[in-house]
Amino acid sequence: MKFVIAIIKPFKLDEVREALNGLGVAGMTVSEVKGFGRQKGQTEIYRGAEYSTNMLPKVKIEIAAADALVPQIVETIQQVASTEAIGDGKIFVLDLASATRIRTGETGDTAL
């Protein structure tokens, strides 16, 4: 099993979610995060006090998936979430040691 973490631009969330549904991805966890990479922030000015914000709002998607599905998931997210501009985000894949469905106690691939 693998754990896929994708940081994407917030407005891409709905498209990504629909595309992943089409692949058979049953669930995901979504959180609102802040971060930066090569995309620079904006300057905010409050009554003459200037702040350069390095933190930009992004959305993080976390998906636990069976090994076989992972390459498709990564490719789908990359194609759908891309705007070909700096700040589109990144996708990370981690090894997942175990997964358990809380309701039934199932483990392994059947828990995903």
Place this chain on the structure above:
Amino acid sequence: MIRNTFAAAGALATSLFVSAAAFAQEAAEAVAAALPAPVAEASPAAAAAAFVPTAEMVNKGDVAWMLVASALVLLMSIPALALFYGGLVRAKNMLSVLMQVLTIVCVAALVWFAWGYSMTFTSTGSPFPTIVGGLDKAFLAGVDPTTFAATFSNGVYLPEYVFVIFQMTFACITPALIVGAFAERIKFTPLILFVVGWMTLAYFPIAHMVWYWAGPDFLHTAPTDMGLLWGWGALDFAGGTVVHINAGVAGLVGCLVIGPRIGYKTEAMPPHSLVMTMIGASLLWIGWFGFNAGSGLEANAFGALAFINTFTATAAAGATWAIIEQIVHKKPSLLGAATGVVAGLVAITPAAGFAHPGTAILLGAVASIVCFVFVTTVKNKLRYDDSLDVFGVHAIGGIVGAIGTGIVADPALGGQGWIDYTGPVAKAGEYVMSSQVMTQIWAVGTTVLWTGTVSAVLFLLLKYTIGLRPSADVETEGLDINEHGERAYNM
């Protein structure tokens, strides 16, 4: 031992408040009988008769309006000012600002009842009656539903309670304005102690000096019975000096004595909710109609004049600030527009009943420009952490407005001029702009010196006894949880 002392103090305080009511009942008859009799006129035609205000001189429309205006001014404190300031601080300190403003309003109202009204609006029982009054009306002794307060018109009176109430709301908001200057880094109890001391030693004397007088039907027989600045002829319709310069300078002194916030200039401290700030600024504008138009004390055309000036000057100031930011930053900001609005309201406050709506527009625009320079360039250059720009907006806006009043009140510019009350019937005084402006400058200077000195003494006293500032840990973690055991947001 301590418990017994508190119990005794509580019993004493309660009995004072209760006996005040009983005492007022007896005193009312004494006061009604002892109204000042005018000095016998030399003129053979006039029979010298004591002027006695009667119930027929009270107009229900005036009373209704003044009570509504008072409620509007209280709205300016809670929640308008609380939200305006609260939105500008970081989320971890939002609740502390709300609590400070709310508590100051409560404490100020009680202090006004106890000795504030008496010190401000009497002149008996004081060694310096033109500076401050005495305690003859402490706990509102002698004030009851049958006593009267003068307006600015001969033979027109308000029930005295109405005047007490209206002025009470002013006494509540003025100390609350100060907290913005040292927001996010003041301990709660020393702040409340400061407020009680400052009201007593700065607000009441200045309000007395600017606004106390014997009334249009009594002044000609008691020609020295007036506050010092009133006697100079200084014009301050609704409190440019008494409220705004007063609070603004006190705020500056406070922020200098306390020092800047931890992380000032190095950490980002943007406002946590400009939504709240906008709600606050909007309610301030609505409430300010009560503040300015109510200061005419009558429901008439002059109240309407103050109302429309409060409208046009403010509109001009808000628009001007937005235009300045468009030019300077290419982006007009909501905070800028809201600040401009407040700056305009502050500046028109002393001039509200004197200006023409057209000159009010100019005054608002000028105040906006000057305040913009102070809250951006000057503050950044001199590096003082006046967190919410109490000095930059209230003091500077108040100074522009107070001096500008000398200009816009000129009848040659459509202004109302000044009223000569030295005869039995009020008449228009002769207006000389240069000398009026000079008088305004004197009034501004006196206010700045007086409140600056009192504030410095009080702040330093508290700093070197119980301390003003919370510890670095408390300040970093936030005042809400540490001073009040609550969080503003539990989301």
